[in-house]
Amino acid sequence: MRVDNPSSDAPGHDQIPAHRYTAALAAEIERTWQDRWEAEGTFLAPNPSGALQGSFDRVADLPKLYVLDMFPYPSGKGLHVGHPLGFIGTDVYARYQRMNGHNVIHAMGYDAFGLPAEQYAVETGQHPRDTTNANIANMARQLRRLGLGHDPRRSVNTTDPAFYKWTQWIFLQVFGAWYDRDADRARPISELETELANGTRQPEPGTNPGDRPWSDLTDRQRRVVVDAHRLAYLHEAPVNWCPGLGTVLANEEVTADGRSDRGNFPVFRRPLKQWMMRITAYADRLVGDLDLLDWSESIKLMQRNWIGRSEGAEVRFTAGSSEIAVFTTRPDTLFGATYVVLAPEHPLVDRLVATTWAEGVDPRWTGGASTPGEAVAQYRAQTLRRSDLERQTVDREKTGVFIGSTATNPVNGEPVPIFVADYVLMGYGTGAIMAVPAHDQRDFDFAGAFGLPMTAVVSPPEGWPEQPENWDTAWGGAGGGINSTNADLSLDGLSVPAAKAAITTWLEQHDAGRGTVTYKLRDWLFSRQRYWGEPFPIVYDEHDLPIAVPDSELPVLLPDIVDYSPKQFEIDDNTSAPEPPLGRATEWTSVTLDLGDGLKSYRREVNTMPQWAGSCWYELRYLDPTNDAVFVDPAIERYWMGPQSESDGGGVDLYVGGVEHAVLHLLYSRFWHKVLFDLGHLSSKEPYRRLFNQGMVQAAAYTDHRGLHVAANEVDERDGRFFHRDQEVQRHYGKMGKSLKNSVTPDEVCADFGADTLRLYEMFTGPLDQSRPWETKAIVGVFRLLQRIWRSILDEDTGMVRVADTPADEETRRILHKSIAAVRDGMETLRFNTSIARITELNNHLTARFPDGGAPREVVEPLVLLLAPLAPHTAEELWARLGHRHSLAWEPFPEADASLLIDATTEIPVQVNGKVKARLTVPAGMSSTDLEAAARAHDKIAPLLAEATLRKVIVLPDKLVNFVIG
RNA sequence: GCCCGGGUGGCGCAAAUGGUGGACGCGGAGGGCUUAAACCCCUCUGUCGCUUUGGCGACAUGUGGGUUCGAAUCCCACCCCGGGCACCA
Secondary structure (H helix, E strand, O other): OOOOOOOOOOOOOOOOOOOOOOHHHHHHHHHHHHHHHHHHOOOOOOOOOOOOOOOOOOOOOOEEEEEEEEEOOOOOOOOOOOOOOHHHHHHHHHHHHHHHEEEEEEOOOOOOOOOOHHHHHHHHOOOOOHHHHHHHHHHHHHHHHHOOOHHHHHHHEEOOOHHHHHHHHHHHHHHHHHOOOOOOOEEEHHHHHHHHHHOOOOOOOOOOOOOHHHHHOOHHHHHHHHHOOOOEEEEEEEEEEOOOOOOOEOOOEEEOOOOOOOOOOOOOOEEEEEEEEEEHHHHHHHHHHHHHHHHOHHHHHHHHHHHHHEEEEHHHHHHHEEEEEEOOHHHHHHHHHEEEEEEEOOOOHHHOOOOOOOOOOOOHHOOOOHHHHHHHHHHHHHHHHHHHHHHHOOOOOOOOEEEEEEEEEEOOEEEEEEEEEEOOOOOOOOEEEOOOOOHHHHHHHHHHHHHHOOOOOOOOOOOOOHHHHHHHOOOOOOOOOOOOOOOOEEOEOHHHHHHHHHHHHHHOOOOOOOEEOOOOOOOEEEEEOOOOOOOOEEEEOOOOEEEEHHHHHOOOHHHHHOOOOOOOOOOOOOOEEEEEEHHHOOOHHEEEEEEOOOEEEEEEEEEEOOOOHHOOHHHHOOOOOHHHHOOOHHHHHHHOOHHHHHHHHOOEEEEEEEEOOHHHHHHHHHHHHHHHOOOOOOOOOOOOOOEEEEOOEEEEEEEEEOOEEHHHHHHHEEEEEEEEEEEEEEEEEEEEOOOOOOOOOOOHHHHOOHHHHHHHHHHOOOOOOOEEEOOOHHHHHHHHHHHHHHHHHHHOOOOOOOOEEEOOHHHHHHHHHHHHHHHHHHHHOOOOHHHHHHHHHHHHHHHHHHHOOOHHHHHHHHHHHHOOOOOOHHHHHHHHHHHOOOOOOHHOOOOOHHHHOOOOEEEEEEEEEEEEEEEEEOOOOOOOOHHHHHHHHHOOOHHHHHHHOOEEEEEEEEOOOEEEOO
């Protein structure tokens, strides 16, 4: 008598057959196969050379495939079921393509530097390194439980010194490079030094303050000039200071209402010396090379908008002995420019401000001040006081003051007044504009408020008043030029593009301007006042100028310090200043090095890099993670990421992640990639050839009568209403997470159903790019599918294989091959939901046709292989029980026999006036004449045709028949 | 305001190039197995109307038009939802 089997007549006893596919059995199978994959190295991807070469010969003839996920940030909360959606999708795709004959590389790492780790460490009183490592271990455990087929040798962690050594090395590559505009690429800074020294190149405008000859400069002055050319440079400029986070932020990390992206704290502009990355040098290529990429149009558009390329012209207005350069995209409206506006911070303001007001000056123009100087000073003070929020409000009333002097419109010699106004931004274009109120809404609003004249120079639509002062809005549309003629130029009657071309040529001929391109994109602020980030490999000497730490000294290790928390400030204390925590590591900040002048003492850079640094290049490190001589071996990079054709820019074959990284990560990463490409380290021009944005998993959340969230797993549904402990609550949907109290963890789902069920469920709820609501009660559907497939193959009571080694019948065989074709299609297009539906149909057919077992092996084995990418553990187990000794991970994916995809007979709809009235079952390939005759003879159709006149017949063989009657 | 996506049963979603709308699953109804229940299995399930209870008919893909023999699919206008940008000259 078995003691472990409770007597079957006990009340409440579960009589589940001993070999049914249950959560417990799934857990056992999953553990077994995960261990076996690991032990056998099933998912190790061989490199063509180097330490990870392994058995490359085995895959040498196969095409390669690089599948990549946006790597996760290992937070202390661990994963919820929303996180692995993309990871499962890439795993299914990678497994499918491996079976489909590719050498697939798929790995996972951790983006582990950053402020949240610091905050979490402060909260729990532990060092960020310890909490980070613990979080990574926990997340790795969660991911392993899902059965993801990653190459474990290739996992990276951005906080690992062996990894950030190379992040620092790449920083030094950027620091050690400059952008050669003539060659349109980055070059090593040493080549610039040579060219400057031998006089074949002059410093870029603005980099040599006194514009003195190179030979007259001191060594220190030369270094300052060279430093000003670098792609990574120190710059004193107004930055986004966020006291609430205790750090400065990049423009991209500040929201439109002037708050921090993370934490939503106020951000203040204040001048500080910070590290910048000259991403603007790449603006044109970052736009242009989007054409090489297989990305969605909407993401490309977001990048284009962010870079904001505008073609136009720079026009110079003379003002006294100075010239004001303005940027405009509408040089064709130059004859309509009736005033000029400078940004409050514009350097020419002080030179051009008049000492007194002219007689009879419009009182609206003076700001109530007695002199222009006073008015400007007042206005600037007022501008500074305004918060970013106020400054950015679009419909704010236009403000500004007249500076008392005028400039000359080069095209007609008219004097135009010069204003200072904060609707003109110093950071864009030249920081100055020509105002054409008739054709620009902002100028129109300003001119209205200040009583400035307007001239129409493009004809407005029919019915608009003669005088622009009487218009309701500016006219920004197309039209023929008017009022635009001088002695040697006329734009009258020209279309807008023709007028632009004509005026640009005229400006160039008269040395009054030129065609230019301007970008919204600004240089990337690259330093942060945080502890938990990569230290800069930079020291300063007695001149206070930056010097690269030699490669041999890398990595510059992050020192252990007692107090690693960022300095805390009141969130709105805009008088505060950043204090990098590394500045407190006094024994670390000064260092003795021999940098060529013998042993000397240097001061270390105490800022750290932003969190984006590691994610700018991690995809390259997966390729060659153990190499300590180079960040990636060029031959290995060429193999996995190199261009596949003349017109291809290279990059990973599939990159899956959330849309939230549409701008920042993807832009920064492309930028670094291009620098490394220019410097000859990479063969690919772009990091991510194909990008796919997965949807978000949302979940029901419930609020009580106070509007507070209650735990979603404690809510019951009764008659379409929702109750939490007998209190009615309101349902809404939102992003899964702690704040909405609606998180579901993969651990729970794996415990209740198994990892394969979780994988199937996530893939079944819709195409990968679509957001979907999570519904725990619906999971049972795919769980049943696995149970039913299991039962098609194994006897639930005995565990014995119940498959027949006899040939399949014709119909079953046709259904199999149609299923194969459809499953493949779903796999290729990342619409795994349709693949799962077709697998279900195939199995439903087997269940119906062979209710007592005996499904033919010829069909069952392909069924298991079709399932394998989606539910790999179950498929492996079934494959083994069917008698196979090896893992199916490298087994060929089934191929459909095209001859079996066409049925012997087809059902043809017969329509009358486009409405289906009857269906005919006819042999495939029946001729049009026969088909029409059969349709006419149908007893539903014949009477309808008899009582009306037939106007037209449409017959499509194998498709339909349509009678048009009148 | 401008620019992108997207609206199909009670729910998640299927439907190459315009050609049988609602595959597959959840939920629901009924039945089988069971002393009973759970599990499992089978059948039905867009809406409305008629029905001699087999069926028959009409209406249905956000709304209103249009193109077409035929529209979820193409065109125009509008409404709603989601996302991006936001004084960028």
